[in-house]
Amino acid sequence: MIEARGLARTFQTRTGPVEAVRGVDFHVAAGEIVGFLGPNGAGKTTTQRMLSTLLSPTAGTAIVAGCDLRKDPVGVRRQIGYVAQGGATNPMATVDEELVTQARLYGMTRHAAEARAKVLRTELDLPDLGQRQAGKLSGGQRRRLDIALGLMHTPTLVFLDEPSTGLDPHSRANLWTHIRGLRDRERATVFLTTHYLDEADALCDRILIIDHGTIVAHGTPAELKRRISGEVVTLTIEGDGEKARDLVAAQAGVRDAQLAGNVVRATVDHGDAAALALMRLLDGADILVAALSVAHPTLDDVFLTMTGRSLRDADAPGGN
Amino acid sequence: MRTLREAMIVFRYQSTLLLREPVWIIMGLVQPLLYLALFGPLLEPLSKSSGFPPGDAWQVFVPGLLIQLAIFGSMFVGFGLIAEIRYGVVERMRVSPASRFALLLGRVMRDTLMLIAQATLLVLVAVAFGLRVPLAGALVILAIVAMLGVALSSFSYAAGMVLKSEDALAPLLNMISVPVLLLSGILLPMTLAPRWLYDLSRANPFSHVVDAARAAFLDDLTLASLLAGLLSAAGLAAVGLFIATRTFQRETA
Ligand SMILES: Nc1ncnc2c1ncn2[C@@H]1O[C@H](COP(=O)(O)OP(=O)(O)OP(=O)(O)O)[C@@H](O)[C@H]1O
Numbered sequence: 221m222i223e224a225r226g227l228a229r230t231f232q233t234r235t236g237p238v239e240a241v242r243g244v245d246f247h248v249a250a251g252e253i254v255g256f257l258g259p260n261g262a263g264k265t266t267t268q269r270m271l272s273t274l275l276s277p278t279a280g281t282a283i284v285a286g287c288d289l290r291k292d293p294v295g296v297r298r299q300i301g302y303v304a305q306g307g308a309t310n311p312m313a314t315v316d317e318e319l320v321t322q323a324r325l326y327g328m329t330r331h332a333a334e335a336r337a338k339v340l341r342t343e344l345d346l347p348d349l350g351q352r353q354a355g356k357l358s359g360g361q362r363r364r365l366d367i368a369l370g371l372m373h374t375p376t377l378v379f380l381d382e383p384s385t386g387l388d389p390h391s392r393a394n395l396w397t398h399i400r401g402l403r404d405r406e407r408a409t410v411f412l413t414t415h416y417l418d419e420a421d422a423l424c425d426r427i428l429i430i431d432h433g434t435i436v437a438h439g440t441p442a443e444l445k446r447r448i449s450g451e452v453v454t455l456t457i458e459g460d461g462e463k464a465r466d467l468v469a470a471q472a473g474v475r476d477a478q479l480a481g482n483v484v485r486a487t488v489d490h491g492d493a494a495a496l497a498l499m500r501l502l503d504g505a506d507i508l509v510a511a512l513s514v515a516h517p518t519l520d521d522v523f524l525t526m527t528g529r530s531l532r533d534a535d536a537p538g539g540n
Numbered sequence: 541m542r543t544l545r546e547a548m549i550v551f552r553y554q555s556t557l558l559l560r561e562p563v564w565i566i567m568g569l570v571q572p573l574l575y576l577a578l579f580g581p582l583l584e585p586l587s588k589s590s591g592f593p594p595g596d597a598w599q600v601f602v603p604g605l606l607i608q609l610a611i612f613g614s615m616f617v618g619f620g621l622i623a624e625i626r627y628g629v630v631e632r633m634r635v636s637p638a639s640r641f642a643l644l645l646g647r648v649m650r651d652t653l654m655l656i657a658q659a660t661l662l663v664l665v666a667v668a669f670g671l672r673v674p675l676a677g678a679l680v681i682l683a684i685v686a687m688l689g690v691a692l693s694s695f696s697y698a699a700g701m702v703l704k705s706e707d708a709l710a711p712l713l714n715m716i717s718v719p720v721l722l723l724s725g726i727l728l729p730m731t732l733a734p735r736w737l738y739d740l741s742r743a744n745p746f747s748h749v750v751d752a753a754r755a756a757f758l759d760d761l762t763l764a765s766l767l768a769g770l771l772s773a774a775g776l777a778a779v780g781l782f783i784a785t786r787t788f789q790r791e792t793a
């Protein structure tokens with residue numbers, strides 16, 4: 221659905237050139253939900269704007285929905301939906317005016333556009349707001365209107381730039397359901413950017429991590445997490461800690477075991493299975509285990525390892 | 541055909557939004573009406589002085605006012621476009637397959653129609669003040685006003701699209717509109733001017749347009765001046781549309 225080759229964009233600014241995207245290659249298959257993850261300024265929006273024909277690449281090209289970005293931009297536009305990071309509504313216009321106008325620009329009849337607007341309003345929780353002016357919607361409602369605007373013409377490929385910013389937990393969960401529905405019911409491919417690791421983890425089939433305009437890692441959420449650190453089993457021991465640590469370290473599947481006070485931390489490949497085995501092992505050696513926990517690495521750990529920055533730090537307003 | 545259909549969609553959207561705030565349409569009329577009421581009477585005694593073109597004061601003054609309305613009614617539409625760029629509406633429409641020309645044309649159509657409505661109203665009020673005008677002449681002048689509207693709103697949109705900032709657009713428009721206004725003989729006819737000023741004004745296409753408009757009001761549809769004016773107006777419209785289309789087709793980073 222997307223085949224990017226050496227896609228790059230350099231902006232000329234007063235203070236000199238800014239290499240926003242430095243020749244990225246990637247592939248998105250039809251029917252996938254792919255997450256594009258990266259700290260502020262990494263190049264996510266710039267990449268999406270190139271793929272949606274709003275910016276021309278300074279180098280490289282891409283095949284998007286079967287059409288060459290440079291040779292057939294109109295062909296690309298016909299098939300994609302794009303939801304910008306910063307919103308896309310005139311505060312004076314009503315919800316339905318916006319929805320219907322946008323759909324008609326894609327060649328839909330007024331009748332079909334009105335029907336589709338009603339369906340999307342219901343699905344995105346804006347049921348009775350058709351006549352409300354966009355400027356009088358709450359921030360989250362307006363964000364859902366932005367999203368509906370990108371979906372009016374039932375695109376085969378949808379670009380969502382931070383779709384869930386400004387949504388409350390309920391709306392976010394609702395949006396996830398809707399995005400999965402796009403893939404499952406409308407057979408759409410979804411390419412979204414997000415700062416939320418839980419969102420990428422829960423929603424995406426595959427993740428691309430971008431930093432400083434280059435893709436630093438890609439894979440399924442599980443693959444990425446596994447590549448980082450394995451999982452950690454923490455055992456609180458009553459009795460001989462040193463003996464417990466040595467026993468644990470000798471067990472198959474344990475990469476590393478450390479003792480701190482009366483706590484043994486074991487790094488293992490598969491946490492849940494190892495936890496059981498370690499319990500039995502220590503039980504057999506008459507060492508009492510007072511508490512046990514298994515920690516799975518989060519995408520935040522992945523992110524930290526890949527970019528040397530925690531996404532939360534990068535995201536913090538005014539953070540350094 | 542497809543382009544026209546898309547332009548109509550934009551036209552309808554833009555018109556709905558404009559009519560929701562009709563205060564702007566009325567504001568646009570207030571200025572020329574004030575000129576009509578408070579400046580026009582000053583010209584009556586002047587019209588007897590030497591160098592004043594044929595016709596009574598109203599027949600000389602009202603065409604100028606109409607051209608002024610066309611200039612000031614159209615020149616500032618770029619500000620609206622900048623607001624829409626900021627809202628993200630322009631980008632949202634540009635990501636659709638709609639023709640870039642249609643996205644421009646729909647806006648220009650709205651502005652021009654609005655202008656024609658204002659100009660018609662202005663003529664009717666002027667008739668009440670004592671203007672005598674033949675119907676054919678009035679139609680010709682409305683056509684000229686419409687072409688100027690196309691030219692200037694296109695130009696304003698192009699400038700707005702490139703500059704993307706009110707702070708940059710305002711000085712540009714002022715820099716252009718004031719000399720254009722002064723050198724067109726809108727307020728007072730250029731026939732009153734010294735030779736060098738008159739010659740300079742001839743280089744301004746708007747002065748030919750104003751002359752044609754005055755000729756039309758006098759029912760003096762002599763081919764030469766009318767043709768020059770109509771051609772100037774049509775030329776300005778074509779150039780404006782061409783430049784704006786090129787700008788709309790470019791990426792907007
Ligand atoms: N129009 C532009 N002109 C100049 N520089 C730009 C322009 N757009 C983006 N940039 C620069 O390009 C880099 C990448 O920006 P981009 O918007 O793609 O980041 P992002 O990954 O979307 O970040 P965020 O998470 O903050 O949305 C940044 O350094 C930004 O300042």
Ligand SMILES: [Mg+2]
Nearest residue numbers: 264265305381
């Ligand atoms: Mg961004």
